[in-house]
Amino acid sequence: MLSFLAVLIDGTIYASWLFLVAAGLTVIYGVMRILNMAHGSFYAIGAYAAASAIGWYFADGTGSAGVSFLILIGAALVAGLVVGTLVERGLLRFMYGRDETLMVIITYALLLILEDAMKIVFGVNPYFAYQPYTALGRSTIAGLKVSNYDLVLIGIAVAVGLALWGWLERTNLGKILRAVIHDREVARAMGVNVRRMFTLTFLIGTTLGALAGALTAPSISVVPGIGVEVIVLAFAVVVVGGMGSIEGAAVGALLLGLSRAAAVHFAPQFELFVIYGVMSLVLAIRPQGLFGRTLVRKI
């Protein structure tokens, strides 16, 4: 019973993290039809920015947890917006309209560039930003010690999910975006500035990626290569849920998060295997993912 509860708690924490990481990826794919291989790099950039900012804030050894949270989020916003703008204005806008597979390769090139850019800017030594994590302490749920920071993470993931959903479903701008998702050409014919929507979406996506990285930074050591590890997990979530679907990403994250937590507790040798195993299983049964739309083939 206790281990069942542990799986539930660990799984939910891991799922919220997965959702935060995957949300930006699925938003970008949904609107722009770009499978952004460089998404992990935005995650890493967010983590580095947050770790640097936290290190600077706690440089004299004191500081409050509340302010450090604001710093985390602020660092993510700045990093995501600045790098996102640079990438979108400087590279991607010249590539719009190309084949989806080619866009994968272009963003792969972007990933290679950003990986080394980070090494040059931040160096190769690890960064630590543990202060917000330790400052919040732990609480006990039914005999299990759980870090409060992880519980806050669950709250943030839910908030981000609801905000995205509300924005897409309940606002005018969201409605316009859904029109672009549904049919780009018709939306353009109706007077939607599709390119501006692309810029907006890309910035939101990169900022979400950076936010995920910034919020993860306190619980890991920030080293080169963290983005490369994360991107395949984010892919798995998005593919399971159905590419471009927010609800799908949430369900996919929960499914994968709980499966992984179960694997960690009951069969640790299958920890990595289980995520891709579940992904392959879902795709074998529903090729378009749980919430994906089937596409009609055009001649």
Next chain:
Amino acid sequence: MRLDKTELALVGLAVVLMLAGTLAAPGWLIFLITVALAKALVVQGVVMQMKAGLVSFGQGLFYCVGGYAVGMGGQFLGLNAGLVLLALGVIAAVVLAMVLGLLLTRYREIFFAMLSLAFSMILYGVLVKSQELGSTDGFNVKAWTLLGRTIEGGEQATHTVFILTVLTAATVAFILHRFYRSAMGMTCEAIRENEVRVEFLGLSPRWINYANYVAAAAVSALGGGLTALATGHVDPDMAYWTTSGEFVFIALLGGTGSVFAPFLAAIVFALVRTYAIEFLPNAWQMILGFTLLGIVVFLPKGLWSLFTRRAVAPVPSSSPTNARTGGVRA
């Protein structure tokens, strides 16, 4: 058997390479070219699928299977004949591809790319967690024999693997060259151009893709096996997705224009990487990234198009009949 120009060039180049390699070139260069050619075989597998319009971001799976088969054959089965070990890798890859292909051939474009990536990451996950296979460190390949001769370390081993690799690469390239011009090879390109029309012509794109996928797996496993023999070591990184990304990179660098292209691209890639790591250890990926962007924008058909551009250019632009019937693509 009549040989065309490409095939003659292939035979000639293999002979020249073997002579130059064993007689004149320094050891490090022979080793570099051996590994590059072996990896180029994996790239040939990627190119085979690219010709059918599919980009595999998981070809490292078969690279790894081929490599681990060579390592495990020596470690656990007591096999030490090099050719048997290579064959073992190919058989393992073919069996695996026949199973995975059933699922993968239902997918196209990015879904194919992602699912093939997921499969190779599954293997990575399994290998990382298996202690008896050395976990993340991998393990060393045991001493092996070639046609009864034991291959010890040192210069003799380097030369033997080099010749074995050149011969294998040339043979595979020869077969692939014929395959691309066969009915099935041509159909693969037709599938890339328009799959639904191919279906309407009464062919099954799915089964052609399936056969192509399995064949590509075999070729890639051969590359993995040769790499294992050349480096004497295998580790799970062979199946990590960045390794597969490297193969896609080399495939695009060379282009799909000729069976020579992957070999050329792999050698260029290996040389550039060796020097880039030497001089700019923290910026060589960035150089690769910009190179990739440059290729996508300026040389979409790869380095090989530098050699063929002149031959393609004179196609008359004012031949409406040819254009309307689809014509023959150069």
